Each structure stands twice: as structure tokens, then as C-alpha cells.
Amino acid sequence: MESLILAKNKLPELIKRIQSKYLLFAPTKTDDITLFKPINDYKEINLEFCNSKLPPKSLLFCQTETLFKFKQGISAEVKSVDLPNSKNVIFGIRPCDSKSFTIVDSVFKDDFVDPYYMKKRENTILIGLACIKPGVNCFCTSMDGGPANSEDLDILLTDLGDKYYVEVESKKGNEIIKIGKNFFSKSSANDKTRKNEISKKAENAITRNMKTKGIVEKLDNIFENPLWKKISMKCLGCGICTYQCPTCHCFDIQDETTLYDGARVRVWDTCMNPEYTSHASGHNPRPARMNRTRNRVYHKFNYYPKNYNIIACVGCGRCINDCPVNIDIIDIINKAREVKT
Amino acid sequence: MVNLNKLREEANKIVNRDDIKYIIGWEKGTYGFQVTPFFATTSDDIDKLIFSPLCIHNLTVFPMLEEKLPMRKGAEEDTRKIGLVVKGCDSRAIIQIIQEKGLNRDDLVIIGIPCTGVIDPKKINEKFPNQTKPVNVEEYEKYFIIKINGKTHKILKEELLMNKCKQCEFPNPLVYDVLIGPEIKNKGKNIYKNIESFKKKSLKEKWEYWEKQFDKCIRCYACRNVCPMCYCEECMVDQLNPQWVRRSVNVSENTAWNIMRAFHLAGRCIDCGECERVCPAGIPLVKLNKKLEKEVIEMFDYTPGLDVEEKPLLAMFKPEDPEEFIL
Numbered sequence: 001m002e003s004l005i006l007a008k009n010k011l012p013e014l015i016k017r018i019q020s021k022y023l024l025f026a027p028t029k030t031d032d033i034t035l036f037k038p039i040n041d042y043k044e045i046n047l048e049f050c051n052s053k054l055p056p057k058s059l060l061f062c063q064t065e066t067l068f069k070f071k072q073g074i075s076a077e078v079k080s081v082d083l084p085n086s087k088n089v090i091f092g093i094r095p096c097d098s099k100s101f102t103i104v105d106s107v108f109k110d111d112f113v114d115p116y117y118m119k120k121r122e123n124t125i126l127i128g129l130a131c132i133k134p135g136v137n138c139f140c141t142s143m144d145g146g147p148a149n150s151e152d153l154d155i156l157l158t159d160l161g162d163k164y165y166v167e168v169e170s171k172k173g174n175e176i177i178k179i180g181k182n183f184f185s186k187s188s189a190n191d192k193t194r195k196n197e198i199s200k201k202a203e204n205a206i207t208r209n210m211k212t213k214g215i216v217e218k219l220d221n222i223f224e225n226p227l228w229k230k231i232s233m234k235c236l237g238c239g240i241c242t243y244q245c246p247t248c249h250c251f252d253i254q255d256e257t258t259l260y261d262g263a264r265v266r267v268w269d270t271c272m273n274p275e276y277t278s279h280a281s282g283h284n285p286r287p288a289r290m291n292r293t294r295n296r297v298y299h300k301f302n303y304y305p306k307n308y309n310i311i312a313c314v315g316c317g318r319c320i321n322d323c324p325v326n327i328d329i330i331d332i333i334n335k336a337r338e339v340k341t
Numbered sequence: 342m343v344n345l346n347k348l349r350e351e352a353n354k355i356v357n358r359d360d361i362k363y364i365i366g367w368e369k370g371t372y373g374f375q376v377t378p379f380f381a382t383t384s385d386d387i388d389k390l391i392f393s394p395l396c397i398h399n400l401t402v403f404p405m406l407e408e409k410l411p412m413r414k415g416a417e418e419d420t421r422k423i424g425l426v427v428k429g430c431d432s433r434a435i436i437q438i439i440q441e442k443g444l445n446r447d448d449l450v451i452i453g454i455p456c457t458g459v460i461d462p463k464k465i466n467e468k469f470p471n472q473t474k475p476v477n478v479e480e481y482e483k484y485f486i487i488k489i490n491g492k493t494h495k496i497l498k499e500e501l502l503m504n505k506c507k508q509c510e511f512p513n514p515l516v517y518d519v520l521i522g523p524e525i526k527n528k529g530k531n532i533y534k535n536i537e538s539f540k541k542k543s544l545k546e547k548w549e550y551w552e553k554q555f556d557k558c559i560r561c562y563a564c565r566n567v568c569p570m571c572y573c574e575e576c577m578v579d580q581l582n583p584q585w586v587r588r589s590v591n592v593s594e595n596t597a598w599n600i601m602r603a604f605h606l607a608g609r610c611i612d613c614g615e616c617e618r619v620c621p622a623g624i625p626l627v628k629l630n631k632k633l634e635k636e637v638i639e640m641f642d643y644t645p646g647l648d649v650e651e652k653p654l655l656a657m658f659k660p661e662d663p664e665e666f667i668l
Binding site: 031032033053054063064135136137207208230233234236237238239240243244252254256265267268270273275287288289320322324325326328330331 | 370371372373375376377378379380398402403406408410411471472473557559560561562563565566567579587588589590591615618619621622623
């Protein structure tokens with residue numbers, strides 16, 4: 001790992017150089033909502049944000065993606081679609097969201113390697129931006145993360161006021177350093193101390209905590225507990241929590257056709273929707289909202305850790321921020337741990 | 342300011358009745374200015390029940406969300422009544438649903454709250470950002486009194502109220518079994534300033550505006566699920582055969598969904614504004630609803646959700662109804 005310094009006034013030029021070789025995605029703000037979007041000009045970038053409304057997972061695991069196209073009828077044929085070849089850079093991604101990629105990679109390259117996601121994943125460089133002011137519902141520190149964690153990134157930038165402290169974490173990160181060679185200078189021990197101070201300050205600004213010790217085993221024993229019914233009674237069954245979750249990765253596959261042409265597309269699906277588990281027979285193994293609310297919690301805090309040895313939550317707090325009825329995953333897990341068995 | 346003791350006293354009487362399943366009200370939320378829908382099933386729960394200017398949710402949606410699951414052999418359906426705490430606007434939703442025969446008046450026990458307006462979560466979070474600990478808000482004359490970390494803030498109500506509350510014509514519940522406190526005399530006047538000014542834009546401008554809005558939609562259907570009026574057994578967007586709206590999320594399908602949602606509420610929407618409040622994409626859905634509300638008033642002189650005995654707009658005919666659209 002290498003630590004460098006980038007003067008802030010060099011950033012626009014660096015961005016320009018990156019853009020000459022890569023497709024650049026960065027946070028942009030429209031009507032009060034920040035989203036990661038392809039950037040044409042440096043001015044479109046907004047770095048004064050807590051986190052984006054939708055996680056940058058939407059760039060690699062698109063909400064709607066065509067898998068292949070076909071023609072119907074006598075001249076039926078199947079045409080594959082070209083996987084995007086572009087080299088991408090996601091600039092300004094938060095450490096929590098970059099961790100979510102590490103988490104969902106396990107699914108997309110398990111027994112079957114998903115070419116649509118993996119191709120983009122391999123072609124994408126993650127340039128992170130450390131959180132200086134975490135939001136109300138941020139709890140990454142409870143999930144083995146931190147506002148200035150660099151481990152799941154290729155490069156991490158930390159704002160030191162007039163300059164960025166640059167931590168290069170991978171070969172991919174080095175490619176960016178090479179592109180902007182003369183913009184970077186060596187960092188001093190003093191810079192490192194300042195970075196650590198800032199990161200410590202941000203960590204201390206996180207006030208909400210989720211206690212996850214022993215949660216996997218605990219959930220094994222409270223599947224039938226009335227807690228789940230209680231929580232789910234106020235659930236509306238909308239898809240906000242899952243669509244905004246950086247680790248939710250479920251999709252539905254549909255054939256969308258006109259008279260002769262068609263395409264097989266995949267779209268985000270949500271386990272909050274009854275249709276998600278509805279069988280062709282008409283039977284639904286998760287008939288009630290209670291089953292579905294519980295499933296969201298279990299998938300993240302029990303099934304996923306059992307399958308891949310990591311909790312499928314990064315502590316970004318999006319599901320808490322936008323739940324219309326204040327269903328609060330921190331509260332749920334903390335309460336679940338207190339249930340007597 | 343609602344008398345909390347009176348609310349709890351009345352709720353306690355109701356929850357102890359044998360024919361009551363539960364009372365739906367509000368309790369304190371988990372952080373900041375959040376309050377949250379609460380189901381009180383016993384006397385012990387009553388102390389948690391609150392009402393404050395933060396109680397924005399239209400709880401009428403919950404009886405509509407009740408699931409009728411397949412029952413085991415010999416099991417009997419729970420036919421007990423539901424207790425419901427409502428503000429003026431929320432009560433209109435009940436009336437509308439009763440008119441449509443979606444609910445039976447006898448299945449509800451309604452606790453009415455004369456409402457002096459609720460706080461817009463966006464406005465209060467902007468004014469006092471990053472509140473982790475639950476904050477309580479009280480009302481005093483023209484002001485909201487907000488205590489944060491021992492410091493008391495006195496803010497003019499006008500600054501924080503939901504826009505709909507500033508022009509509310511129905512602060513008093515129009516249907517109830519018990520009313521908590523005296524009726525409110527000060528009423529607003531429904532105006533369509535935004536709709537009028539938007540109407541003046543060119544067709545192209547209007548289309549560009551809505552195209553940009555619908556492009557943001559992620560089709561989480563929170564607008565539908567939070568709406569007390571959206572209670573179809575199977576929503577048209579969920580149907581697979583025929584599939585009216587594709588699952589692909591693009592501006593074309595999103596437009597189909599959003600227009601469909603708005604049209605299905607024409608003459609039915611009671612303007613609680615919940616759809617717009619919950620939309621994570623920030624689509625101004627109330628603007629669409631208000632436009633249709635205005636059309637309905639101008640064409641049929643009809644306001645939904647006022648009288649249990651009246652018929653729904655689309656279920657009645659009057660000889661004087663306009664017919665210009667019939668060729």
C-alpha cells in the first residue's frame with residue numbers, strides 16, 4: 001500500500017485524464033437527490049453528500065438488464081447481447097458501498113459466474129471518498145467497517161482540507177496513479193496523522209450501534225418468535241428497503257415481447273413483494289408480510305453468513321432513512337438479541 | 342394540542358372491550374423526529390400511545406393491509422373490530438373506502454383527533470439535521486416547541502407545516518366514535534395555485550417535466566402500498582397474464598405506472614399526501630393527484646370522502662353530468 005497526496009486544485013485535471021480512458025461515474029445532485037451517474041464534465045460532480053440515494057450497486061447490477069434478444073415464430077432465433085466492454089471508474093464511492101461489492105461478489109461468482117455483473121465488476125475501478133460527516137443512521141462501525149476504511153477500494157481519498165490523502169490499495173488503483181502521475185506527491189508522517197485524526201473523528205460521530213455478536217446462532221433459535229409478527233404489522237410491503245440496499249441482489253427474469261421480437265430481461269426483485277415466492281401452482285411459501293419481513297432480516301443476518309461467512313449488511317443506513325413507517329434494522333437486531341429463548 | 346391523557350383514557354376503554362382486536366395509533370420512533378405506527382392490543386400498550394404534530398401517517402391504510410390468509414381446518418376468522426386513531430384528512434379516507442364497500446363502518450371503532458396540522462419531515466430535518474435521539478415536538482399557540490439536548494426552540498408553525506395542512510378544509514374528523522378534544526374552528530381554504538401556474542406551461546415543457554420525474558421512479562410501489570385507496574386485490578402492475586405494465590424500469594413503463602396510479606385515484610384521492618411523502622425518488626405525486634381532484638370538482642362538483650351515505654363518483658350518474666367527451 002502506498003500513500004500519496006493530491007492537491008485539491010489538481011482534481012479537475014485528474015478527472016479529465018481519467019475520463020480520456022475510462023467511463024466515469026460520480027455522485028451528482030438533482031432536485032436534492034444524489035445519485036451516481038455517468039459524468040461528462042467535472043462540474044457535474046457533487047462531493048458534498050452523505051451518501052447517494054441509491055447505492056452504486058445499480059451501476060454494476062443494473063435495475064433492468066437485457067440478457068439476450070430473440071425472434072419468435074417460424075424464423076425464431078436467439079441473439080446474444082454484447083457485454084459492455086467499457087473500462088469504468090466509480091469516483092466518490094463510500095467505503096460501506098465498496099464493501100457491498102465484496103459481499104455480493106460471492107453470489108455472482110459462486111457455482112455459476114454471472115457474466116453480466118462480473119464483467120463490469122472486473123472492468124471497474126473504485127475510487128472511494130472517506131466519510132467526514134456520517135449520517136444519522138450510519139452504523140458501518142458496527143459491521144466491521146469504518147468511514148475511512150480502504151480495504152474494499154482500489155483507491156481511498158480522504159479530505160484533509162486543501163488536499164486529499166490518497167491510499168492506493170491495488171494494481172487497479174496504481175493504473176489511476178500512473179494516469180495522473182505528476183499530480184500526486186509523497187505524503188508525510190504528518191499527513192498520515194491528520195488522516196487518522198479525521199477518520200477517528202468521523203468514527204466518533206457515528207452514534208448508532210448494532211450489536212451483532214452471536215446473532216447468527218440467536219436467529220436460529222427465534223424463528224417462530226412473536227417479535228417478527230410485531231415488527232411486520234406496520235410494514236407496508238413496499239420495496240424501498242431492498243431496492244436501496246447495497247447488498248440486496250435478487251432479480252426476476254422476464255420475457256418482454258412484441259409480436260415478433262423479444263428480449264429476456266432481468267430486473268431487480270424484492271422479497272417484500274408476495275410475487276417473489278409465488279409458485280406456479282398458486283401456493284406461496286411466504287404468504288404473509290410477517291414471513292417476508294422476517295426473511296429480509298434472516299437473509300442478511302443468518303442465511304448469508306452461513307453461506308459466505310459474512311453478514312450481508314454494511315451499515316449504510318439507507319433502509320432506515322427511507323422506511324415510511326420507521327422499521328429500523330438496528331432496532332430489530334438489537335431487540336432480537338435480547339429475546340429470551 | 343391534543344390531550345394525551347384523554348386519548349389514552351379513551352383508548353384504554355376501547356382496547357379492553359372484548360370485540361376489539363387492536364387499536365392502531367402512534368408510538369415514539371427509534372431516532373430523531375420519527376414516530377411510528379403502533380398496534381395496541383392490551384391495556385399495557387396504552388401508555389406507549391402518543392399523538393404529536395409528528396404523527397403524519399395516514400393509519401387508514403392498515404385495515405386495508407390486513408391479510409386474509411388461508412385458515413386451518415376448524416379455525417375461526419377473527420372478526421373483532423379494529424380501533425383506529427385518525428386526523429381529519431385520514432377520516433376522509435375511511436369514508437371513501439366505506440362508500441366503496443371496501444370497509445364496513447361497524448368493523449371500526451374510530452378515535453378522532455381534531456388536527457391543527459402536522460410537520461413536514463423534510464422541513465424539520467432540514468432545520469434540525471442529524472438528530473439521533475428521539476425528539477418530541479409540542480404545540481403552543483402559533484408555535485412548535487422543540488426540545489433538543491436541553492435547549493428549547495420555538496418555531497413558527499407556518500415554517501414547518503405540511504403544505505396540505507396550510508390549506509386544510511377538514512381539520513376535524515368527519516366520522517368518529519370518540520372525539521379527543523374540542524372541534525377546531527379555524528379552517529383553511531383549498532387552492533390550486535400550483536396547478537394553475539403549471540397549466541400555463543407549454544405541452545412540451547409539461548411533458549419534459551414529467552418525463553424527468555418519471556425517469557427517477559424505481560418502481561418500489563411505496564406510493565401504492567402507503568395509499569389507503571390502493572387496495573385492489575391484485576394491482577394491475579402485478580398482473581402477469583395479461584401483463585399491462587412491464588417489469589422493465591424505464592421511462593416508458595414508469596410513465597404508464599404513474600399515470601395509471603393517478604387516474605385510478607381520480608375522484609377518490611382525499612389528499613393525505615402520503616404517496617409523495619414516502620417516494621424515495623422525490624416525485625411530486627401530489628401535483629398529479631391535485632390536478633385530477635380539480636378536474637373532478639370542475640366537471641362534477643364532487644369532493645370525495647365527505648359523507649358515508651353518498652355514492653362514489655364513478656358509481657353514480659346525474660342527468661346534468663357533462664358529456665362533451667361523448668361524440
